Every structure is written in structure tokens, then in C-alpha cells.
Amino acid sequence: MDEELNLHHVGNTPLHQVNSIDANGNTVFAKCEFMNPTGSHKDRTFLYMVTELEAAGEIKPGMTLVDCSTGNGGAALAWIGKRKGYNVKIFMPEGMTQERKDQIREFGAEIIETDKNLFLNGSVQAAKDYMLDKNPEDFYFLDQGSSLLNKAAWLQCGNEIVSQLEGKNIIPDYFVCSIGTGGTFSGIAEVLKARYPSLKTIGIEVDKSAPLYSKKNNLVFTHKPHNMMGLGAGVLSCNTNESVIDEIVTVDGEQS
Numbered sequence: 271m272d273e274e275l276n277l278h279h280v281g282n283t284p285l286h287q288v289n290s291i292d293a294n295g296n297t298v299f300a301k302c303e304f305m306n307p308t309g310s311h312k313d314r315t316f317l318y319m320v321t322e323l324e325a326a327g328e329i330k331p332g333m334t335l336v337d338c339s340t341g342n343g344g345a346a347l348a349w350i351g352k353r354k355g356y357n358v359k360i361f362m363p364e365g366m367t368q369e370r371k372d373q374i375r376e377f378g379a380e381i382i383e384t385d386k387n388l389f390l391n392g393s394v395q396a397a398k399d400y401m402l403d404k405n406p407e408d409f410y411f412l413d414q415g416s417s418l419l420n421k422a423a424w425l426q427c428g429n430e431i432v433s434q435l436e437g438k439n440i441i442p443d444y445f446v447c448s449i450g451t452g453g454t455f456s457g458i459a460e461v462l463k464a465r466y467p468s469l470k471t472i473g474i475e476v477d478k479s480a481p482l483y484s485k486k487n488n489l490v491f492t493h494k495p496h497n498m499m500g501l502g503a504g505v506l507s508c509n510t511n512e513s514v515i516d517e518i519v520t521v522d523g524e525q526s
């Protein structure tokens with residue numbers, strides 16, 4: 271991790287034309303969220319949440335911030351917490367990647383591993399149990415799955431995409447994005463749909479845990495363990511705005 275990287279390096283990522291997948295004459299652009307300081311889009315989610323909660327007087331440096339994550343969100347919160355002067359505790363299902371665990375610990379945060387069979391639901395329950403006897407002056411559970419600040423964080427990214435496309439004189443036909451909490455997809459899709467009324471949006475779920483796909487196709491939803499960290503938590507989050515999703519496609523985790 272480059273020590274020069276700081277909070278103002280979050281966001282404003284390039285929109286890159288992906289020539290390798292522009293089959294059938296379509297032009298495909300990718301928003302390079304991996305270029306955020308900790309390597310994922312979740313830097314935006316947590317920087318926005320922490321900044322808004324500070325402005326609302328809900329949290330202040332010195333407190334302990336708690337959240338649940340399969341890795342990327344935990345790394346983002348750990349990094350932001352370190353820079354802003356918070357302690358961070360991440361509740362995480364067992365079996366997540368060593369590199370993300372190392373990254374979270376390197377930023378000074380603590381990881382509490384929870385039952386892998388319960389996946390993120392188990393982490394959320396463990397975090398809630400942990401908070402029960404904690405002084406709210408000292409501890410705050412951000413809860414990216416249930417806080418609508420998560421989705422709100424993504425309006426800015428939607429605006430960035432609009433101005434980047436306008437700079438190229440392009441009107442997009444489709445927006446494709448994976449759905450975990452749905453904050454990323456929904457925040458961006460709300461902005462793009464308002465700007466481009468004919469745009470169609472496609473959400474991606476992992477086949478082993480696809481609550482939206484099941485709902486849209488009248489199938490009984492079942493959650494099975496899978497390898498797609500960040501997707502398929504086993505529940506539908508309030509951050510998923512179903513009114514801006516036109517189609518849901520499932521992917522095979524191993525193949526992906």
C-alpha cells in the first residue's frame with residue numbers, strides 16, 4: 271500500500287474502454303473501481319458513510335466502528351478508520367481470503383470470524399450481539415447492509431459516469447453491475463436512469479444465492495455456500511432498489 275494514498279484519492283476513477291469484450295460491435299466501458307486506495311469500490315461506500323455520520327454527530331474519532339464484510343468493505347473501513355482516528359472491528363465469515371484478512375489487520379483493525387455456514391447473516395447477528403452491552407458513545411455499528419447511506423454513497427459515482435460519457439459523446443444502452451447489498455448498483459442506476467430514460471440495467475447475482483433472480487422468476491429462494499465474496503449474502507438489502515433493475519442474470523461462481 272502506497273503511504274502517499276489518502277482519503278481524497280477515493281473515487282474519480284477512470285472509465286476505461288474494454289476492447290477485449292466489445293463483441294458484436296458493442297462498445298464496453300468499465301469503471302475502474304479497483305483503482306481506489308484499498309483496491310475496491312467499497313472505499314467510496316465507507317468514506318461516504320463515515321463522513322456523513324460524522325457530520326450528523328453520530329460518530330467522532332476515538333470511537334470504535336463495527337461492520338460486517340467478506341473482505342473488501344472491511345479493508346476499506348479499516349483503512350479509512352486508521353486515517354480518521356477510529357478503532358475498527360470487522361465481523362467476517364470464516365474462510366474468506368487471507369490477503370483481505372492480512373490487509374484489514376495491516377490497517378490496524380480487528381477481525382472477528384463467524385460461522386461460515388451462516389455466511390454474512392451470521393456476521394450481522396454476531397455484530398448485533400456484540401453491540402448489546404456497548405456504550406453508544408464509544409461504539410457504532412455502521413451496518414452497510416441496512417443503512418441507506420450505502421446506496422447514497424453511489425450517486426456520486428453515477429454522476430461521474432454521466433460526465434465521463436458526456437465527455438465521449440456517448441449515450442449508453444445498458445448498465446451492468448453485480449449486486450451484493452445492491453448499494454453500488456442502485457445508487458449508480460438511479461442516476462443513470464434519470465439521465466438516460468431508455469437505458470436498461472442488468473444486475474448480476476451468483477447462482478447459488480440469487481434472491482432477486484428467484485423473486486423475478488417465481489422460484490423458491492435458497493442460499494448455498496459459494497465462492498463469490500461480496501455477492502449472495504443470503505438476504506435482500508434495503509439498499510437494493512428493485513425499481514431500477516430491468517433484468518437479473520446469474521453467474522456460476524467457479525466460472526466467474
Ligand SMILES: Cc1ncc(COP(=O)(O)O)c(C=O)c1O
Nearest residue numbers: 342448449450451452453454500
Ligand atoms: C468484489 C465485489 N463486487 C461486488 C460487491 C457488491 O457490492 P454492493 O454490496 O454494493 O452490492 C462487493 C461487496 O463487497 C464486492 O466485494
